[in-house]
Amino acid sequence: MENFSFYVPTSVSFGKGQIENLAPSIKQFGGNKVMLAYGGGSIKANGIYDEVVNELKKANIEYVDCDGIRPNPPVADVRKGIAIYRENACDFILAVGGGSTIDAAKAMAAGVCYDGDVMDLMADGKGEITAAAPLASVLTMAGTGSELDMGGVITGEVNHKKHTIMHPLLYPKFSILDPSYTFSVPEKHSMAGCFDALDHLIECYFVAGSESTDVQNMMNEGLMKSIVKNAPRVLANPEDYDARANIMWASSMALASFQFAVGKKGSNFPMHAMGHELSSLYDMTHGITLALVTPAYLELTLGKVPEYTWLFANFARNVFGVLEDDDFVAAKLGIRKVKEFTLKLNMPKNLKEAGVEEDKLEYLAEKATEWGNIGALCKIEKEEALEIYKRAY
Ligand code: NZQ
Numbered sequence: 595m596e597n598f599s600f601y602v603p604t605s606v607s608f609g610k611g612q613i614e615n616l617a618p619s620i621k622q623f624g625g626n627k628v629m630l631a632y633g634g635g636s637i638k639a640n641g642i643y644d645e646v647v648n649e650l651k652k653a654n655i656e657y658v659d660c661d662g663i664r665p666n667p668p669v670a671d672v673r674k675g676i677a678i679y680r681e682n683a684c685d686f687i688l689a690v691g692g693g694s695t696i697d698a699a700k701a702m703a704a705g706v707c708y709d710g711d712v713m714d715l716m717a718d719g720k721g722e723i724t725a726a727a728p729l730a731s732v733l734t735m736a737g738t739g740s741e742l743d744m745g746g747v748i749t750g751e752v753n754h755k756k757h758t759i760m761h762p763l764l765y766p767k768f769s770i771l772d773p774s775y776t777f778s779v780p781e782k783h784s785m786a787g788c789f790d791a792l793d794h795l796i797e798c799y800f801v802a803g804s805e806s807t808d809v810q811n812m813m814n815e816g817l818m819k820s821i822v823k824n825a826p827r828v829l830a831n832p833e834d835y836d837a838r839a840n841i842m843w844a845s846s847m848a849l850a851s852f853q854f855a856v857g858k859k860g861s862n863f864p865m866h867a868m869g870h871e872l873s874s875l876y877d878m879t880h881g882i883t884l885a886l887v888t889p890a891y892l893e894l895t896l897g898k899v900p901e902y903t904w905l906f907a908n909f910a911r912n913v914f915g916v917l918e919d920d921d922f923v924a925a926k927l928g929i930r931k932v933k934e935f936t937l938k939l940n941m942p943k944n945l946k947e948a949g950v951e952e953d954k955l956e957y958l959a960e961k962a963t964e965w966g967n968i969g970a971l972c973k974i975e976k977e978e979a980l981e982i983y984k985r986a987y
């Protein structure tokens with residue numbers, strides 16, 4: 595196993611009614627004037643906004659709104675938040691929403707402590723994060739794991755490229771996870787969130803070096819299995835509390851400090867790199883982009899790394915219950931199960947059905963690999979990326 599360090603400082607209040615911990619937790623981290631960051635208004639329709647604001651008022655915590663953060667958050671929304679925070683002399687950021695809101699809040703937290711433009715602070719930027727405002731989250735949609743990690747994804751202006759911002763200072767101080775807050779998430783976003791979480795686990799599973807990481811692999815398999823079991827339950831009954839709770843906790847655990855990729859030889863999250871380009875070009879929902887490219891990615895990868903056939907076979911048997919003695923046949927069946935799972939979640943069948951133009955595949959492959967090889971088990975350069983998009987079409 596490779597050496598690694600592991601650090602997740604976020605405290606979690608999980609379950610019904612945990613919003614009662616909001617005000618004491620903000621005070622514990624020194625918040626007196628909170629910037630409340632949220633999206634397009636779902637929290638006003640489902641009552642979560644009122645619950646949050648009531649808790650703040652009861653504790654005499656001042657707040658100012660930063661509303662309208664869009665999905666796949668554009669940097670303009672981040673800049674707006676930075677300006678609101680400064681104008682109102684806030685000292686704490688509370689994100690109430692899904693991954694887009696929390697990610698934007700993380701970039702705002704770094705941006706308010708930086709003199710230049712916030713794009714400098716992206717992983718590929720010229721600046722450095724040396725300080726950040728304290729931030730916390732009230733999660734309203736499960737999937738990204740942003741509530742328990744130190745990263746965010748921001749859409750830049752040039753080609754709408756998605757950029758990562760990442761720093762230990764950007765871990766939420768605390769996250770409130772009430773599964774009943776996710777009852778109102780529309781089916782499309784609920785299922786996209788389920789697949790997103792599953793894909794984080796797949797990204798961490800199919801990585802070189804997995805032959806030595808039993809703990810990571812087996813814990814990962816358990817979480818993947820729980821998503822495969824509970825996502826259809828959420829689909830059948832969006833108010834199934836336990837199904838929502840299992841999806842929420844699995845999503846948070848899936849990415850926490852990349853816990854299932856540690857000790858391996860490193861991954862650039864290739865399926866994510868390819869999915870992000872679909873979001874950049876078509877503003878497509880994140881989890882849907884992953885459902886579209888993942889089966890084709892796994893298929894191509896299996897063909898290129900026969901020495902890892904055992905890993906694909908383990909995945910098939912331990913996550914999807916495939917009963918087949920031959921490793922290669924089992925591996926193929928497992929990939930087919932992933933595809934069937936995406937269809938069960940009502941994801942589009944292929945890129946064509948999702949509205950992607952065939953003559954854009956080359957461009958997408960170029961952009962997905964513009965920063966170099968993105969592979970985790972084998973090399974994924976432009977040629978391989980193009981082959982994956984073609985197979986997914
Ligand atoms: O805009 P609002 O009103 O918040 O509505 C949202 C949005 O329309 C809605 N929604 C959320 N909670 C709801 C609800 N509607 C009704 N009831 C509720 N309780 O759902 C829609 C999608 O929300 P969004 O936050 O965009 O979804 P998600 O959580 O999937 O976040 C996606 C973003 O996260 C990034 C993605 O790239 C994408 O930009 N990711 C962040 C990661 C991270 N920080 O570690 C990792 C992921 O791989 C991912 O890349």
Ligand code: ZN
Pocket residue numbers: 738790791793794866880
């Ligand atoms: Zn994701």
